[in-house]
Amino acid sequence: MVVNNPNNWHWVDKNCLQWSREYFNQVLKGLEANGDGAETAVTSVNKVDGDVDVSQRKGKVISLFNLALTIGFKAKDKDGECQGTINVPELAYDTDADEIQFDINIHNESSSTERFRAVAKKLLVPALRDVLSRFGKDLIIANAGDIQLDPTQVNSQFTKANQEEVVAKNSAGGSSSGASSSGAAKNSSSASSASASTTKVFNTASVYLEPEFNTTAEQLYITLTDRDRVVAWARSTPVMPAYPVPVGSEFSLFGGAVSGKFIKLDPHHEIEQLWRLSDWKPGHYATLDIRLSQGISETNMLVKFTGVPIGEEDRVRANFEEYYVRAIKLTFGFGAVL
Secondary structure (H helix, E strand, C coil), X not given: CCCCCHHHCCCEEEECHHHHHHHHHHHHCCXXXXXXXXXXXXXXXXXXXXXXXXXXXXXXXXXXXXXXXXXXXXXXXXXXXXXXXXXXXXXXXXXXXXXXXXXXXXXXXXXXXXXXXXXXXXXXXXXXXHHHCXXXXXXXXXXXXXXXXXXXXXXXXHHHHHHHHHHHHHHCCCCCCCCCCHHHHHHHHHHHHHHHHHCCXXXXXXXXXXXXXXXXXXXXXXXXXXXXXXXXXXXXXXXXXXXXXXXXXXXXXXXHCEEXXXXXXXXXXXXXXXXXXXXXXXXXXXXEXXXXXXXXXXXXXXXXXXXXXXXXHHHHHHHHHHHHHHHHHHHHCCCCCC
């Protein structure tokens, strides 16, 4: 929140590229569009590059962005399936929905997979166009509050009127634009719901750590997922299933201070969780991805938090280093403690 901008008069900028990457990952990944005996779905968001800024002066908020995206997808019908990418060379603040270009590439393209280019163009592209066309509005709704004082703190009627106009404009109509094909309409609706939920949570950042442990990846994986071992290093009884933990199971650590859900488990290699601190806004979860890379005599733990509320980065990093990394090393002798 801006704290030294009387009456929201001065020019203030916010770089929103990282927010945009997390936004597109949430609203695009898993987007499906089916019809005519074929199924398509977005499998990944491989690239979001460019410039994204939200700015305000005199109570008015504008967004300036120019992005390039690369989106992974899969498609199948009764005769086969394929994977590929869809490149969006330019998504800009002044681009109309029907002007967005989509370049479709099929992996290992052959005569037997060429038909899927037309399938993706007919089914998936309209759903993508519908989601991408809402980006500018969602960008402002989610980020304007970080560069403006609340209207209750604004005395100038001029800037307050401008601010209220922006709020009314971006609230009108929500994200209700429909898909341009019946096959995509159902999935566009679900993307709209995801888009709306994105604007209700924190503006977020990422946190990275790379601690090293003097043990094997197998032992470190078990230490992180075996309830009996977690009891030892967490110094409290966790709420979680017995080992081996099933995907989709929920957990609670440190007397409820940390909670979440296991969303991916690759034994001895990767653990992915929805993860939150108890005092975060209800319903907001970061994603914690832990990858184990074993060397000759040690294992590197590659830790990535995404979706951490801005301002909480140092707290999350310090707590993980103290209550996970240091505690595990002290309890099991897996390395020196500084």
